[in-house]
């Protein structure tokens with residue numbers, strides 16, 4: 001088989017395209033495959049498909065999958081046609097999407113690698129510049145979002161994700177499907193509003209419940225855009241707030257005790273913060289005397305641990321009775337951080353009680369969270385928030401990313 005026929009075969013070129021030449025550059029370790037069109041072929045406008053007269057041709061190059069150890073490039077003079085309606089347009093080629101300098105098969109390969117290894121590693125392994133790899137990812141996400149069907153998702157999770165320390169994006173996910181639906185810049189009301197605005201009216205109407213942190217901008221944006229949806233505060237976020245209150249009590253008390261030569265609280269921070277259900281026998285044994293002591297920290301800790309029982313009730317009346325007695329205990333504690341926590345929770349009691357009917361939390365998207373952590377780690381400092389958002393869509397959006405090809 002001659003080289004031209006070989007390449008025509010492995011490229012699977014459809015009519016009227018054919019291989020006119022194959023050039024092997026041994027020193028440069030590359031193969032250049034020249035493509036042309038059969039002389040009698042007609043040209044079609046890429047916009048309307050109508051047959052149009054030719055205008056001129058433009059030389060183009062595309063990087064293709066390597067031929068063994070040789071990098072491989074396709075070259076063609078691509079005709080432009082003159083459409084009476086759309087003007088002068090370059091005709092579509094079957095091996096690449098308009099505007100790309102890579103063949104569709106090469107982009108598929110790069111997409112597969114980026115899903116496994118991230119953008120930077122893929123760029124190194126496939127000898128792409130970072131911005132070329134980024135361009136492939138960007139086109140993949142754009143086409144994935146454009147193709148995404150209009151699915152209805154009754155249960156949403158809203159969360160903020162940090163990067164580069166103090167920068168944030170807002171992520172809206174489908175808690176049932178475990179996929180990211182929208183990503184917006186920042187963590188204010190506007191950010192979440194823009195996510196809701198990206199949904200269709202039917203999609204907004206279909207939302208029944210939204211899990212989120214007790215973050216007022218998110219509450220306001222949700223009440224405004226989804227007035228019928230139930231807002232449910234994430235119980236792990238509440239556990240975190242309660243843990244911070246205990247930690248404030250511990251820090252103040254540890255300082256006071258240390259001044260009196262008592263170092264019982266030294267190095268105990270994580271003992272107070274960890275989930276007792278996850279302790280091993282030794283941790284429990286060591287921690288037991290402290291927990292049962294008459295220290296203020298032990299009292300704060302007991303109040304916090306008891307609070308978490310609130311989330312076991314499925315009846316609003318019982319949960320509400322429980323909260324009342326917990327609140328009265330917490331407010332008699334004379335521990336300021338605990339008092340503050342109790343009042344914050346009381347002012348949001350209505351939404352806290354929504355958990356009885358909708359026991360949802362953002363931890364349902366735990367797999368998603370670890371993926372986003374991985375994205376952050378593999379990217380090691382995004383050049384822009386836009387790049388971070390794009391990578392979240394790429395890895396967590398369950399999108400159809402591949403380009404069309406022959």
Ligand SMILES: [Zn+2]
Nearest residue numbers: 045048083086
């Ligand atoms: Zn046209």
